[in-house]
Amino acid sequence: MNFDFTNSNTAYSTHCFHTYPAKMIPQIASALLDEYGKNALSLFDPYCGTGTTLVEAATRGIKSYGFDLNPLARLIANVKTTQIEIQTLDLHLKDFYDYLFAFRFGYRNNRHSIIVPEFQNIDFWFSRAVKHDLSIISEYINHIENVQVKNFFKVALSQTIRECSWTRKNEFKLYKMSAERIKIFKPDSLSICEKILGRNRNGLSDFMESRANFAEPLITGDNSIFKIPKKIIPEGSVDIVLTSPPYGDSSTTVAYGQFSALANQWLGLRDHGRSLDNELMGGIKSKVISKFKSPILNEHINDINKIDQKRVLDVVSFYNDYSNSIKNVSKTVKLGGFACYVVSNRNVRGVTLQTDTITKDFFENVGFKHVTTYNRQISSKRMPRQNSANGTKGEKNPLMNTESIVIMQKVC
Known part of the structure; x- marks a missing residue:
């Protein structure tokens, strides 16, 4: 599959409604649905943001579910998928x-x-x-x-x-x-x-x-890190999970809460953006270093710990939450169903965290097999391309310039 959409119009339909950090390109969601959701009746996006995947699902007649903690994101996602004469x-x-x-x-x-x-x-x-x-x-x-x-x-x-x-x-x-x-x-x-x-x-x-066969999505503020209410999404009921999870904790990567703070306050949706960032994935800081069921992640943690014993806890906190979320999300997927995760490998203290491989490991531990991983260059991002890993002037390390699309299938 070709995921180079450099010259494509990414603001068609209701995708034009509002800017938002690290939005998934709608063509990616569309291509993945065409390939892995051909016969799908239901879709789940546990980090739906402003609803890119939900729009694509709705216009295909696929019933969809979206979770997001940010009330502004939920408002935008709801409006983008609402029919108004x-x-x-x-x-x-x-x-x-x-x-x-x-x-x-x-x-x-x-x-x-x-x-x-x-x-x-x-x-x-x-x-x-x-x-x-x-x-x-x-x-x-x-x-x-x-x-x-x-x-x-x-x-x-x-x-x-x-x-x-x-x-x-x-x-x-x-x-x-x-x-x-x-x-x-x-x-x-x-x-x-x-x-x-x-x-x-x-x-x-x-x-x-x-819209050919419109299906209205259900969008809630539930948090997949802790649980997925069975009354909303019963276990084994979802044909495809299609999502782009956070690349890291909001305080050090994409600050969704800060981005939304002024609008949330003006519209009366929420008091303060920085408090929201503390509630998102990795927001609650771990006090100890955990061991994960991912050999490559344990290597990364060991390498970062040698450099910065405080910063490593941010990494541990994020992947603790990420692992718990994947464990909960996996329960909603039907046998034979797919999980498509669009991720990026971020750099922390000069160590590249291979989130694509980590995602594969986490899913394999909960009954999924790896189908394939697609890689694509990120052509447009409002984020730095480089940073200084140790705060040393002139020493630069690449940040998130590429994306990986990890495809997993539930086998047991």
């Missing part, structure tokens, strides 16, 4: 544009009727003008009675919040722009939101036209 949406969009017109041209008193939310450090991340304009948008959304349409608007507001804040746009962690950049950064929040809504409207239209 375009005529209904267009009526709300016209009404919204008329509403903004009234503010722009002074037909409404926009100085006293708008309530700006209050949360920690809001003035650190937003200018006074942006806060006011975002509050105008929030005011309209709060009065939408149709829940599906309201959530559609919330997703557009979330993307607008990110684009109009003083966060660095090439980072996922919460880093503020330089003072020089802030001086010239004057976003028109209302126009940006209008543009996002228009783009998402067209994406939804494509989604509505492409």
